[in-house]
Amino acid sequence: MAEWQTAEQVAQTTGVPVATLRRWGKSSLVKTQRSTRGTRLYQPHEVATVRAKLAGEPDDTRYRVLLGNGRERPEQVLPPAETLPVTCIDLFAGAGGTALGFHNAGFRHGLLSEFDPAAAATLRENSERLGLGWNIAEGDVRRLDFSGLRADVIQAGFPCQAFSYAGKSMGFEDTRGTLFFEFARAIEQVRPAVAVGENVRGLEKHDGGRTLTTMLNTLDELGYRVAYRILRAQYLDVPQKRERLIMIAVRKDLDAPILFxxxxxxxxxxxxxxxxxxxSPGQRYPEKKRRVMELVPEGGNWRDLPEGVAREFMGGSWTLPGGRTGMARRMAWDEPCLTLTCAPAQKQTERCHPSETRPLTVREYARIQTFPDAWDFQGNLAQQYRQIGNAVPVNLGYHVARCVLAMLGAVPRTDDMLEA
Structure with missing residues (x-):
């Protein structure tokens, strides 16, 4: 079992300053956990490995790129297994990040539902050109009738919406009027063996945790055992610090573990x-902003600007509390990227190229989300950025899908699958 120590203890053995350790932990460059007293703990061997990597020392193992079949190009998604006789319905499919990950794991898709016209066009274009054979239903999911469909798995990256709880039981009926209800309705009508829900990590504490509780109670009411985990994509073959809440439900009549x-x-x-x-195309900075960003070093932000320049650039944000580290932020070459947003040049969440003074391009965005270079995005530039920024990373979808396949007995369970 890995040894966990305080920042002060690790600093003594590795020579990495405490302040640096805390920065690495906050940015998820190293894993941390909380002690029973709330103190953040670190693993000395992990810290030493990252230090070696950042110092350019050889024989580093932490930054290996293991994407299957010995391939060492992280932009290449995990290789497709042979297609298995296991079917999936994908709701709120977006640009296809989860669907492609599930496809690469071996799933066959019976239906993909997507409301946004540009994202639906992306799904159609790639399905036709790459021979995926996907059936794409464009439009409002509330108009779909699932009663005649059958699938082993239903997957949905549903939007998070507030519910009303006053005088209610926090079950299936309480979700009416929300898009989660459409996920639940599809489950009720199709009765899949497994259902997979995905959302931002903030869902865990949304409305004091009551929103998530309602969702879990709903799945239980529909006859499913359910568990959830917050998965960190940067530790699952994705070059990006991105956390997603994944809930997996299995029908109660099935004797199958829930695996993550x-x-x-x-x-x-x-x-x-x-x-x-x-x-590829990409946004460009106005000249005034470009001159400011030119002053930010690799991995830096507004704190690295001269005070007068920073004050003028930040405007009213200068007096706000908090680190505001997303402002005037330039990425670092030797770390995973920060979480991608729907646009790379938003003032609060800047995503500037590490060495060129410009926002990340569309294809750079796609690489960071582990879409293959052959995956084309439809729509105008803003729509393409939004589709990629909203997507579940393909490789994260792949790892979740392999666990689901193991739950169904379609592939062997491996040591890197953990039971809930």
Whole structure:
């Protein structure tokens, strides 16, 4: 079992300053956990490995790129297994991140539902060109009748909405009027063996945790055992610090464990992810902003600007509390990228290229989300950024899908699958 120590203890044995350790932990560059007293703990061997990597020392193992079949290009999604006789329905499919991950794991898709016209066009274009054979239903999911459909799995990245609780039992009926209800309605009508829900990690504490409780109670009421985990994509073959809440439900009449992927002991750096990335369109800074961003070093932010420049650039945000570390933020080559947003040049969540003074391009965005270079995005530039930024990373979807396949007995369970 890995040894966990306080920042002060690890600093003594590794020579990494406490302040640096806390920065690495906050940015998820190293794993941390809380002690029973609330103190953040670190693993000395992990810290030493990251220090070696950042110092350019050889024989680093933490940053290995292991994407299957010995391939070492992180932009290449995990290789498709042979297609298995296991079917899936994907709701709120977006640009296809989860669907492609499930496809690469071996799933066959019976239906993908997507409301946004540009994202639906992306699904159609890639399905036709790459021969995926997906049936894409564009439009309002509330108009779909699932009663005649059958599938082993239903997957949905439903939007998080507030519910009303006054005088109610916090069950299936309480979700009416929300898009989660459409996920639940599909489950009720199709009765899949497994259902997978995905959302932002903030769902766990949304409305004091009551929103998530309502969802879990709903799945229980529908006849499913359910568990959830917050998965960190940066430890699952994704070059991005991105956390997602994944809930997995299995029908109560089935004797199957609920499995989640175990986090790996390596990361993929932005340098690895963007190696050989194709040229593509991207946003550009206005000249005034470009001159400001030119002053920010690799991995830096507004704190690295001269005070007068920073005050003018930040405007009213200058007096706000908190670190505001997303402002004037330039990415670092030797770390995973920060979480991608729907646009790379938003003032509060800047995603500037590590060495060029410009926002990340569309294809760079796609690499970071582990879409293959052959995956085309439809719509205008803003719509393409939004589709990629909203997507579940393909490789994260792959790892979840392999666990679901093991739950169904379609593939062997492996040591890197953890029972809930």
């Amino acid at each position: 992927p175990q986090e790996r002991d390596y990361l993929i750096s932005l340098r690895q992810a963007l190696d050989g990335v194709p040229e």
